[in-house]
Amino acid sequence: MYEIRTVVLASVLAGLLLLAALPAPASAGLAGFQYQREITIHENSGETLRNYQVPVELSGSDFPEEAKTDGDDIRFTDADGVNLSYWIEEFNAGSKRAKIWVKVPLIPANGETEITMWYGNPSARGVSDGDAVFEFFDDFGGTSLDTDKWTALSGTAVKVADGHLTIDGYGRDGGLYTNSFTCPAQCVIEWRGMLTESEWTLSTGFYVTGHPLWHFAGGFREDMDKVRVFVDGDENYAHKNIDLNIWYRAKTYLLSNEIKEDVEKTIISKSCSIRKNLPVSLYAYNEGRYDFIAVRRYTSPEPTVTLAPPAPAAHTALTITKSPAPHSIRQFDETTITISIKNTGTADATDIEITDSVHPSFDLTSGDFPSPLRYDLIRPGETRDLQYTIRAMESGTFKLDPATVTYADEDGNIQEAKSEPVSIKVIPSTEGGISGGTPGSNPSVSTASVHLYGEKTDVVLGEDILLKLSAVNLITKPTMHVQVIIIPPSGMSVTSSAFAKSGAGQYTTTYELEPGTGKDIEVAIRSNQVGDFDVNGRIVYYFGDDREDAEDHTLTLPIKVRAKAESGAEQRETPSESKETSTPGFAALVAVAGLLAVYLWRKRR
Known part of the structure; x- marks a missing residue:
């Protein structure tokens, strides 16, 4: 029993390991976005x-050139296709440089998380939002x-304009601190600043009540x-x-035992043991500017x-x-519509x-008219063709309405597409007749210049059906262009x-x-089934331009198309070794008589 339980447990564990090894299902695509990029965070x-x-920093060949020049069509999703909050700090299509901060819900210890970046949607509007990404912004x-x-x-003189904050302390301690926000332990203030007057400092730090703003700061x-x-x-x-x-792009770190400042990779730190949950402070002795603050x-x-x-x-x-x-x-003739x-x-x-x-000026005569026509599925790269035939009942030039297809996209949303409108020219018919024929006749198309007719239309299965096409261009005409x-x-x-x-079951030559x-x-058509059929032919030609x-x-x-002629019934084979005739069953009768004679003879003895 112990061995059985061990085997069962091992099988269950093996199954769980196999499931864990399977790749996670791919997230559904974002409608309208043409490109995606997988990002692994370790x-x-x-x-x-x-x-x-x-x-997420992008430069050189990593830069998404197909995105909008301002990055407004950038999006991020997690493995389940859920949109993630992000903020674009920099997106420069000219220099091919971008820096985008993404708020990632979960990164397991010593593990990996995968997210997807989407782009390439000209109609997308920007949703970059620093307040949704950072602890404070x-x-x-x-x-x-x-x-x-x-x-x-x-x-403190404070001015906000053109997306910048200007602080002027007028030669004394001037600045700001956050009202209700306090930094958690182990945090970083990301900021960008500029000095516009000489001799003094611009700094960012942590406000301790009773101390000047610059006492616990870096800059x-x-x-x-x-x-x-x-x-x-x-x-x-x-x-x-x-x-x-x-x-200057700077970072001010509040760590467990030090404050550290990093200004474009020039780094300096100093040990400290200040308490947690401190407000953020901005300080300028003379005039300085801030572009953004993000904790x-x-x-x-x-x-x-x-x-x-x-x-x-x-x-x-x-x-x-x-x-x-x-x-x-021509009027009363037919044309084939292919969708x-x-x-x-x-x-x-x-x-x-x-x-x-x-x-309204045409009659539907045959074919797969979509009223409507439905398909359950069309895979990428696949095509569906359908045809129907209409007959022109009036002359003139007619603009046909576009055909429409509706479908569910990858997200289940219903989309619609329409074809481009097309026109048909119908030439008045002086005869008012319809070309064609009935079974048993030999219809043809014949004009002064072109003659198309059936030469062999009653065939045996496997034979070729033969049509004949003859075309002559009169010496008085320009170059003649013919399509069959x-x-x-x-x-x-x-x-x-x-x-x-040429597709949709049509064959053409020009x-x-x-x-x-x-x-x-000579037009040869290979027959491969028995029955009565119709072959449709069309001739289009014009002279010069x-x-x-x-x-x-x-x-x-x-x-x-008829079946092959059956061969005559085979003759039964007859014996030819002897010319003698015999009575059926005679040999058996002789054998029985012989046995009876032997029996009677033995009985007498």
Whole structure:
């Protein structure tokens, strides 16, 4: 029993391990976004991180060139397709540099989390939102200081304009501190600042009641070319060239046992043991400016980011075309309408419905008219074609309404596409008749220039059906352009080398005749089934460049395909070894008589 339980437990564990090894299902694509990029975030500190702000930096070949120039079409989702909050700090299409902060809900200790970046949607509007990403954020939009976030010290001049905050302490301690926000343990203030007046410091730090704003802070000073950090007013510094009216990107760290300042990779720190939950402070002795302030969480070492190569995003896109063949016909003749639907996207289209309408000047005569026509599924790259035939009852030029396809995209949303409108020219018929024929007749299309007729239309299965095409261009005419279209019954094919299959079961050939020349073509159609069928033929031709007055003629040719002739019944084989005749059963009768004689003889003895 112990062995059985052990085997069962091992099997269960093996199954669980197998399930764990299976890849997670791919997230559904974002509708309208043409590109996606997988991003792997690896946790390095050994702690599970929640709602952690991760910078995604893109440059050179990693820069998403297909995105909008301002990055407004950037989006991020988690593995389940849930949108993630993000803030674009920098997006420069000219220099191909971008830095985007993403708030990631969960990064397991020493593990990995995958997110997806989407882009390539010209109609998308920007949703970058620093307030939704950081613990505290202000990019100083508007025209006045947000007093719900900040308190200004008395005597401090504050101005908000053009997305910047200007502070002037007028040669004394001036600045701001946050009203209700306090930094958690282990946090970083990301900021960008500029000095506009000489000799003094711009700094960001942590406000301790009863102390000046700069007593627990880090920043830079222009006249001494210093990156500085203060703890209780005591300074550590490192040399760095600092110029006026230049923006500097800086980070101020509040760690468990030190304050650290990083100004564009010039780093200085100083030990401290200040308490937690301190407000954020901004300080300028003379005039200085801030571009933004963002407070985020911090762990060491921080997560690392790996970018996968960009790939087309999974999306559904159906296109629909509608085309008549031919475009120009005579009154009472027919033309074939072909509707083609193709999935040009990278995801399945489902619940497809195609609708169309017949112009009032035409009659529907045959075919797959979509009223409506439905398909359950069209996969990427697949095409669905349908055809129907209409007859022109009036002359003139007619604009046909577009055909429509509706479908469910990769997110289940219903989308619609329409074909481009097309026109048909109908030439008045002086005869008012309809070309074609009835079974048993030999219909043809014949004009002064072209003659198409059936030469062999009653065939045995396996034989070729033969049509004859003769065309002559009169010496008085310009160059003659001819197109022949043959539409054989389903399953049959045109075997003549002059014809090429053009889709939707049609075969076509084109050629030109110079004045005074002619051409004969034999059209062979391979029969592969028994029965009565119709072969449809069309001839379109015009002279010179006069396409508008092209002649267009149709032919419906009845075909009969018979089974192969049966061979005569085989003769039964008769014996030829002997010429003697015999009575059936005679040998058996002789044998029985012999046995009876022997029996009687023995009985007498």
